[in-house]
Amino acid sequence: MATLEIRDLHVSVDAEGGPREILRGVDLTVKQGETHAIMGPNGSGKSTLAYSLAGHPKYTVTSGSVLLDGENVLEMTVDERARAGVFLAMQYPVEVPGVSVSNFLRTAATAVRGEAPKLRTWVKEVKEAMAALQMDPAFAERNVNEGFSGGEKKRHEILQLELLKPKIAILDETDSGLDVDALRIVSEGINRVRSTGEVGTLLVTHYTRILRYIQPDYVHVFAGGRIVESGGAELADKLENEGYEAYVKGGASE
Amino acid sequence: MADVQNTSGATTAGSIEVGTTGAGAQLAGPGTGRATVQQPIDARVAVKPSFDVNDFPVPHGREEDWRFTPMHRLGGLHDGTAASTAARGGEGTDKVELALPDGVTAETVGRDDARLGKAGTPVDRVAAQAFSAFEQALVVTVPAETVLTEPVKIDVHAEGGVRFAHVVIDVKPFAEAVVVLNHTGTGTRAANVELLVGDGAKLTFVSVQDWERDAVHVAQQSALVGRDASLKSVIVTFGGDLVRIHPRVRYAGPGGEAELYGLYFADAGQHLEHRLIIDHDTPHCRSNVVYKGALQGQDAHAVWVGDVLIRAAAEGTDTYEHNRNLVLTDGARVDSIPNLEIETGEIVGAGHASATGRFDDEQLFYLQARGIPADEARRLVVRGFFAELVQQIGVAEIQDHLMEKIEAELEANVG
Numbered sequence: 001m002a003t004l005e006i007r008d009l010h011v012s013v014d015a016e017g018g019p020r021e022i023l024r025g026v027d028l029t030v031k032q033g034e035t036h037a038i039m040g041p042n043g044s045g046k047s048t049l050a051y052s053l054a055g056h057p058k059y060t061v062t063s064g065s066v067l068l069d070g071e072n073v074l075e076m077t078v079d080e081r082a083r084a085g086v087f088l089a090m091q092y093p094v095e096v097p098g099v100s101v102s103n104f105l106r107t108a109a110t111a112v113r114g115e116a117p118k119l120r121t122w123v124k125e126v127k128e129a130m131a132a133l134q135m136d137p138a139f140a141e142r143n144v145n146e147g148f149s150g151g152e153k154k155r156h157e158i159l160q161l162e163l164l165k166p167k168i169a170i171l172d173e174t175d176s177g178l179d180v181d182a183l184r185i186v187s188e189g190i191n192r193v194r195s196t197g198e199v200g201t202l203l204v205t206h207y208t209r210i211l212r213y214i215q216p217d218y219v220h221v222f223a224g225g226r227i228v229e230s231g232g233a234e235l236a237d238k239l240e241n242e243g244y245e246a247y248v249k250g251g252a253s254e
Numbered sequence: 255m256a257d258v259q260n261t262s263g264a265t266t267a268g269s270i271e272v273g274t275t276g277a278g279a280q281l282a283g284p285g286t287g288r289a290t291v292q293q294p295i296d297a298r299v300a301v302k303p304s305f306d307v308n309d310f311p312v313p314h315g316r317e318e319d320w321r322f323t324p325m326h327r328l329g330g331l332h333d334g335t336a337a338s339t340a341a342r343g344g345e346g347t348d349k350v351e352l353a354l355p356d357g358v359t360a361e362t363v364g365r366d367d368a369r370l371g372k373a374g375t376p377v378d379r380v381a382a383q384a385f386s387a388f389e390q391a392l393v394v395t396v397p398a399e400t401v402l403t404e405p406v407k408i409d410v411h412a413e414g415g416v417r418f419a420h421v422v423i424d425v426k427p428f429a430e431a432v433v434v435l436n437h438t439g440t441g442t443r444a445a446n447v448e449l450l451v452g453d454g455a456k457l458t459f460v461s462v463q464d465w466e467r468d469a470v471h472v473a474q475q476s477a478l479v480g481r482d483a484s485l486k487s488v489i490v491t492f493g494g495d496l497v498r499i500h501p502r503v504r505y506a507g508p509g510g511e512a513e514l515y516g517l518y519f520a521d522a523g524q525h526l527e528h529r530l531i532i533d534h535d536t537p538h539c540r541s542n543v544v545y546k547g548a549l550q551g552q553d554a555h556a557v558w559v560g561d562v563l564i565r566a567a568a569e570g571t572d573t574y575e576h577n578r579n580l581v582l583t584d585g586a587r588v589d590s591i592p593n594l595e596i597e598t599g600e601i602v603g604a605g606h607a608s609a610t611g612r613f614d615d616e617q618l619f620y621l622q623a624r625g626i627p628a629d630e631a632r633r634l635v636v637r638g639f640f641a642e643l644v645q646q647i648g649v650a651e652i653q654d655h656l657m658e659k660i661e662a663e664l665e666a667n668v669g
């Protein structure tokens with residue numbers, strides 16, 4: 001069973017006056033089949049955690065470890081992590097001019113699966129996945145994320161999640177910028193992937209509304225660059241009612 | 255990639271200079287302290303054209319039009335020391351192959367043929383040298399109202415030596431044609447190409463510079479766009495040691511339309527220069543320019559100068575020009591200079607933009623985060639960068655061929 005183990009992770013970014021520590025000792029274990037919600041106020045470091053796990057060059061890991069089934073993720077390049085089964089659905093997906101969605105998806109699937117998918121089954125697979133997410137087939141011929149609305153970008157991220165079938169899915173604010181219908185469609189997509197029982201999900205969010213569609217097994221409160229409280233789904237209800245105030249004031253800080 | 259943009263529908267004259275030295279990614283323009291006032295386009299258009307090489311002084315490299323060109327690598331095309339080797343029966347006989355669809359004629363004519371010089375007269379010493387020294391000109395004619403379904407192909411394979419050439423493409427009124435001028439091989443060459451696009455005619459002209467690494471090629475390509483006619487010019491430069499192409503567009507009547515596309519890939523040590531002038535002196539004409547280049551390797555040098563002049567008489571003009579450069583490695587240099595001069599306020603629109611940048615790290619990260627290895631991700635990005643432009647050509651066969659060439663460049667150079 002695939003397991004992602006994050007131990008005492010410290011991460012800095014280059015800021016104006018020198019390196020600035022954002023993550024200050026994150027501990028978390030995510031197992032295949034589990035869903036962990038990470039909730040926290042703006043600026044608490046949620047995206048930093050997500051990007052650091054994916055290997056974005058902007059972030060420097062200063063100490064700690066990240067293991068996927070015992071393998072050192074931090075030593076892997078960005079693409080190696082993805083091929084090892086780590087998937088990051090981004091808060092702000094990037095536009096890639098001149099690269100069509102269909103070409104992009106096929107290139108990615110070929111890389112992750114280790115061989116080019118058979119054309120006939122592949123076309124069908126993509127079509128069905130797009131239909132399930134209520135994406136117009138015309139998107140396949142558009143350039144990656146170019147001119148996509150916020151909601152369309154998020155659907156496109158979940159489309160990739162469905163096609164690439166990772167072991168660990170990190171979903172950074174996939175709910176933000178979605179209207180109610182889109183939130184439901186995207187959540188259903190995530191649930192389809194979860195229901196296979198083959199993915200461990202790290203659901204990063206600021207708001208509780210997505211948790212009405214996606215039941216987490218664990219909820220972690222993130223503040224000041226670390227997890228300050230963990231609990232079950234009931235913790236989300238508490239956050240819904242009380243907000244983050246208690247954690248921001250009393251929580252880990254400077 | 256950052257953009258310098260200057261879009262204006264008013265009467266302001268604008269001129270910005272974008273110079274990128276070494277590391278690339280550097281931009282200049284309004285507000286960056288690098289804006290320069292140059293010799294006005296007006297003055298450059300006013301250069302007295304002439305067929306006689308002796309009417310032009312030998313340029314030394316400090317002149318506005320020559321300041322980016324490494325004169326010592328011109329092989330003497332500019333100072334009279336290059337003499338046609340073909341005349342001596344020596345090396346350097348071009349192999350020219352023509353593919354002429356039904357109805358299209360090709361003739362070789364002498365300097366006194368009345369059709370020469372109608373689209374444009376040489377405006378610099380090298381072009382005048384070419385006119386003074388060529389032996390026979392090639393005139394390709396597409397008769398009126400003939401709509402071709404196959405492209406006209408002119409394959410020039412140069413076999414060393416010095417060559418001077420003159421080609422006239424005469425597309426008669428209401429004809430439609432695609433003409434591909436393809437250059438391979440090597441040698442030192444100066445040429446004039448004239449494009450006559452008759453009233454209501456449509457010409458797609460593709461000039462491919464697929465030279466071997468040591469070729470020198472300087473060409474003036476003059477177009478005269480007729481009333482309600484449209485020209486699509488596609489200039490593709492991959493090979494050569496020094497290539498300098500000078501497309502010029504004038505309009506013979508209102509309603510004319512010119513789309514100028516260019517694509518270049520400069521490797522270590524190559525100097526690839528494209529400088530164009532669009533002279534809007536006729537009302538209600540349009541022009542749209544998009545040139546894109548990639549550079550990689552030490553001393554790869556790309557120069558792009560886009561001069562657009564909207565004269566007082568050219569009311570209702572609509573023009574936009576855009577140059578983008580992707581600098582793939584250290585040591586490459588880009589000089590990108592859009593110039594727009596507007597002498598009337600009664601226009602539809604006028605604008606220009608220039609951007610020179612490195613790989614976008616966020617794009618590469620996104621692709622890699624989907625398992626795509628770094629080298630493949632870079633190739634995808636460069637391929638995409640060019641594909642956007644290639645898609646505009648509208649001739650599938652040419653698009654496929656160009657994408658194959660780009661693919662080959664990527665395989666060889668981007669890893």
Ligand SMILES: Nc1ncnc2c1ncn2[C@@H]1O[C@H](COP(=O)(O)OP(=O)(O)OP(=O)(O)O)[C@@H](O)[C@H]1O
Nearest residue numbers: 013014015020022041042043044045046047048206
């Ligand atoms: N280059 C940088 N220089 C200085 N501080 C930075 C830099 N990059 C990020 N930060 C800071 O790191 C902190 C964490 O940012 P991060 O994006 O991880 O927060 P987040 O929890 O995802 O917030 P949100 O809910 O708004 O998405 C923020 O305070 C941010 O300003």
Ligand SMILES: [Mg+2]
Nearest residue numbers: 046047091173
């Ligand atoms: Mg965030």
